[in-house]
Amino acid sequence: MPTSNKPSANENLEISIPSALELVQLNLARLIDVRQPFELETQGEIASAIALPWFHLKKLLGHRLTSEDQEMLDADPPSQPDTQSVFNLINDLHYAKHYILICVCLKGQRSLYAAQLFRALGYPRTLSLRGGYWALKELDK
Numbered sequence: 001m002p003t004s005n006k007p008s009a010n011e012n013l014e015i016s017i018p019s020a021l022e023l024v025q026l027n028l029a030r031l032i033d034v035r036q037p038f039e040l041e042t043q044g045e046i047a048s049a050i051a052l053p054w055f056h057l058k059k060l061l062g063h064r065l066t067s068e069d070q071e072m073l074d075a076d077p078p079s080q081p082d083t084q085s086v087f088n089l090i091n092d093l094h095y096a097k098h099y100i101l102i103c104v105c106l107k108g109q110r111s112l113y114a115a116q117l118f119r120a121l122g123y124p125r126t127l128s129l130r131g132g133y134w135a136l137k138e139l140d141k
Contacts, residue, residue, distance in 0.1 A: 013112055013119075014127065015128070015130060016130055017129065017131065017136055023100055024048070024102070029099055029100035029101070029102050030100075032049065032103050033045070033046055033049040033105075034053060034054035034057070034111055035053065035054075035105050035110075036054075036055065037051070037053060039106060043133060044133075046104060046136070050093075052086065052089075054111075054114050057086065057114070058117070060086065063117075090123065094125065094126075101115075101125065101126040101127070103118070103128050104129045104132055105133065106134060107133075108130055108132035111128035111132060112128045115127055
């Protein structure tokens with residue numbers, strides 16, 4: 001039995017940037033930006049993405065934060081999001097509107113964990129943007 005929580009490659013959790021952008025353009029998917037607020041401020045926001053910081057979500061759901069997670073949170077003290085409003089938002093997107101949820105982080109690692117967590121919570125149409133925000137910004141150059 002694996003000891004790592006790292007998503008395995010065969011879980012098909014990742015989506016390419018061109019495919020993700022096409023799904024968003026066709027109004028079939030929504031981007032969920034799981035970066036921290038300070039990252040949004042320093043790196044830039046993604047137009048039309050919904051900000052839902054990964055570590056805040058992880059903490060909200062009662063998951064244990066690693067020392068690395070806590071270090072990231074110390075750089076950006078967490079707000080106290082309302083659990084019901086978070087799930088109302090996700091349920092509305094995923095079930096009521098039948099969107100595919102595409103998680104985005106800086107490089108594509110946290111979004112893999114976020115996609116894995118959302119799938120475990122019953123949102124099977126959740127993916128991670130391969131390469132994250134940095135790869136997305138490379139397309140703009």
